[in-house]
Amino acid sequence: MDWELIRSVSECGPVDYIVCAHKALDQAEVAVNLRPAVGKETTIVVIQNGVGNEEPFRNEFPDNSILTCVTWVGAVQTSPGVVKHTKSEDMQIGLFPNPSLDGSLEQKRLDTFADLLRNGKTRFQILENMQIQRWEKVVWNVAWNSLTAITMVDTQTWLHSSEDATPFTRQLMQEVIKIARGCGVPLQNELIDQLMDKINAMPGIGSSMQTDCKNGRPMEIDVILGYPARKARDLGIPAPFLQTLYVILRAVDGRLRAAL
Numbered sequence: 662m663d664w665e666l667i668r669s670v671s672e673c674g675p676v677d678y679i680v681c682a683h684k685a686l687d688q689a690e691v692a693v694n695l696r697p698a699v700g701k702e703t704t705i706v707v708i709q710n711g712v713g714n715e716e717p718f719r720n721e722f723p724d725n726s727i728l729t730c731v732t733w734v735g736a737v738q739t740s741p742g743v744v745k746h747t748k749s750e751d752m753q754i755g756l757f758p759n760p761s762l763d764g765s766l767e768q769k770r771l772d773t774f775a776d777l778l779r780n781g782k783t784r785f786q787i788l789e790n791m792q793i794q795r796w797e798k799v800v801w802n803v804a805w806n807s808l809t810a811i812t813m814v815d816t817q818t819w820l821h822s823s824e825d826a827t828p829f830t831r832q833l834m835q836e837v838i839k840i841a842r843g844c845g846v847p848l849q850n851e852l853i854d855q856l857m858d859k860i861n862a863m864p865g866i867g868s869s870m871q872t873d874c875k876n877g878r879p880m881e882i883d884v885i886l887g888y889p890a891r892k893a894r895d896l897g898i899p900a901p902f903l904q905t906l907y908v909i910l911r912a913v914d915g916r917l918r919a920a921l
């Protein structure tokens with residue numbers, strides 16, 4: 662395979678695909694930095710946790726296609742260049758449709774990227790409405806990422822920490838489901854049971870947010886909690902558990918950023 666290592670986007674001309682699998686911390690700034698690599702034909706692929714992640718890319722590149730993906734791959738970089746891959750592996754991908762582009766062109770860009778994943782033997786499914794997946798995953802991340810980062814315990818230790826932990830978690834998930842619905846994304850209440858069954862079938866796990874917190878790195882609190890919290894406020898949907906976690910995590914994140 663031919664490849665070329667570049668150390669800065671400015672060393673590269675327009676490319677077919679840009680895969681954004683970085684932490685979603687300053688999306689608008691990343692989009693501006695990508696300018697030299699984006700041409701008319703470039704498709705941006707977002708593989709990140711969170712909701713609203715695509716908007717800064719669409720604002721910066723209104724004439725380009727965006728593929729949006731949810732990944733369930735668990736991975737931690739234990740030392741430079743060494744990635745520990747935990748058991749889970751799955752991904753959903755689809756279009757973040759651009760109404761100003763021809764649908765068949767967007768579909769072709771999605772199909773070509775899917776072929777690349779297939780060639781690499783990645784486990785994935787193509788879905789029609791990826792916002793359902795993105796919000797379902799954020800229901801998961803709001804719960805497990807925040808709670809494991811704030812408590813510094815794993816999911817099972819959290820759930821067994823008191824008789825209030827499970828009802829607390831379910832209430833939190835319920836709030837995010839209501840916000841998703843307010844945003845026109847049809848999540849079902851059954852999702853709570855599905856996600857609780859899923860976590861209870863797993864050994865206690867941490868989260869990427871807990872890893873960031875442990876390593877003194879900024880956390881993805883805006884795309885995971887901030888965007889839903891703002892939507893709740895705008896739509897007049899009560900979300901006291903979410904708002905509380907968000908305000909606490911902003912303080913923790915502020916401490917981490919101040920120490921950088």
Ligand SMILES: NC(=O)C1=CN([C@@H]2O[C@H](COP(=O)(O)OP(=O)(O)OC[C@H]3O[C@@H](n4cnc5c(N)ncnc54)[C@H](OP(=O)(O)O)[C@@H]3O)[C@@H](O)[C@H]2O)C=CC1
Binds near residue numbers: 684691733738869881
């Ligand atoms: N880790 C996990 O288990 C899971 C992660 N996710 C999501 O996947 C996304 C990526 O997470 P993860 O792989 O853990 O992240 P990491 O922080 O481990 O890796 C991100 C990589 O992107 C690089 N990077 C970060 N910011 C920039 C930037 N502005 N420009 C160029 N490169 C950058 C980092 O470089 P450097 O190391 O030099 O800082 C690093 O190599 C996140 O949205 C996360 O929530 C989803 C499911 C599971």
Ligand SMILES: CC(C)(CO)C(=O)C(=O)O
Binds near residue numbers: 734736802806867868
């Ligand atoms: C790996 C997984 C699914 C665990 O919750 C995740 O999304 C994260 O850690 O951010």
